[in-house]
Amino acid sequence: MKLKQLIAESVKTVSRCYPEEEAREMVFAYLEYAFGTKKYTHIIEPDYEIPEGGVAQARQAFDRMASAEPLQYVTGEAYFYGRRFNVTPAVLIPRPETEILCQSVLSESGAGKGSKILDLCTGSGCIAWTLALELPGAEVAAVDISEDALGVASGQDFSEEISRTESHKPHFIKADVLAAPMAELGQFDVLTSNPPYVMESEKALMRRNVLEHEPELALFVTDEDPLIFYRAVASWAVGLLKPGGFGIVEINEALGAETAEVFAGAGMTDVKIVEDLAGKERFVAFRKKKND
Ligand SMILES: C[S@@+](CC[C@H](N)C(=O)[O-])C[C@H]1O[C@@H](n2cnc3c(N)ncnc32)[C@H](O)[C@@H]1O
Numbered sequence: 001m002k003l004k005q006l007i008a009e010s011v012k013t014v015s016r017c018y019p020e021e022e023a024r025e026m027v028f029a030y031l032e033y034a035f036g037t038k039k040y041t042h043i044i045e046p047d048y049e050i051p052e053g054g055v056a057q058a059r060q061a062f063d064r065m066a067s068a069e070p071l072q073y074v075t076g077e078a079y080f081y082g083r084r085f086n087v088t089p090a091v092l093i094p095r096p097e098t099e100i101l102c103q104s105v106l107s108e109s110g111a112g113k114g115s116k117i118l119d120l121c122t123g124s125g126c127i128a129w130t131l132a133l134e135l136p137g138a139e140v141a142a143v144d145i146s147e148d149a150l151g152v153a154s155g156q157d158f159s160e161e162i163s164r165t166e167s168h169k170p171h172f173i174k175a176d177v178l179a180a181p182m183a184e185l186g187q188f189d190v191l192t193s194n195p196p197y198v199m200e201s202e203k204a205l206m207r208r209n210v211l212e213h214e215p216e217l218a219l220f221v222t223d224e225d226p227l228i229f230y231r232a233v234a235s236w237a238v239g240l241l242k243p244g245g246f247g248i249v250e251i252n253e254a255l256g257a258e259t260a261e262v263f264a265g266a267g268m269t270d271v272k273i274v275e276d277l278a279g280k281e282r283f284v285a286f287r288k289k290k291n292d
Contacts, residue, residue, distance in 0.1 A: 004042040068208035090148035092218040094126035109246035113137030120193040125153030128170040140170035181239035194250035195229035234266035256281030
């Protein structure tokens with residue numbers, strides 16, 4: 001089958017679930033993943049043929065996308081901070097805005113070789129791995145309650161970059177962030193977290209691909225207590241951040257001031273709300289007070 005025919009057919013299929021322009025982008029992304037073709041291949045090579053066997057496999061993938069399964073679960077990969085991460089339905093698909101959290105740590109925390117970093121609610125490990133690889137020599141510990149998520153995070157294959165840059169693989173730990181901080185982990189220079197923060201009442205605003213396919217455990221908190229994870233993260237900061245240590249958390253854009261108040265109320269200093277590229281209140285950054 002010619003590539004251009006497959007494109008026409010597949011855009012129709014995926015448009016059953018997404019607006020046509022978005023469906024077209026997803027089709028091109030899948031075709032590049034599966035066959036290495038580019039958006040313009042069918043234009044400059046109108047006779048380009050899909051290799052035998054490829055058509056059936058592609059049609060299956062597009063059917064899955066038409067029933068709202070995210071492209072990243074179909075391909076099993078997602079890109080974050082320029083690196084390829086494995087993803088399964090056990091982990092949240094890393095979001096581009098979370099890259100800003102990593103960027104803030106790199107530019108503002110003062111962390112470097114030998115720094116100790118703790119990532120709570122690590123999921124795919126995208127934050128933990130990014131910081132470990134961007135800061136060779138740093139020691140990163142990362143916590144999640146989901147064994148399946150920890151399996152994905154720990155199984156990310158950056159062994160080549162690790163050995164080339166002398167970075168350390170993050171240490172992945174199963175624990176409940178809502179329980180008491182684990183004093184045995186020691187003291188950290190940096191604390192990061194992108195915990196569950198979507199309120200049940202916000203489900204109505206969410207799309208099928210997220211609601212039906214991404215893990216509930218990664219997403220939702222109750223409307224009665226939407227800041228439960230931030231109070232927990234603040235108590236880990238009180239217990240495990242070194243004096244002067246830097247912290248940053250991703251937040252629900254509707255709860256910026258309230259979330260900042262949790263960290264100020266826990267005694268953190270330099271508490272500030274940071275916006276994402278869309279101008280939404282997306283992060284709260286803070287420091288632990290220095291000893292007087
Ligand atoms: C919003 S996802 C974030 C994943 C990843 N850090 C990212 O930015 O893509 C939240 C993660 O918190 C984990 N989680 C949920 N409840 C938890 C708990 N009580 N203790 C530790 N981790 C928890 C979920 O398994 C999920 O991986």
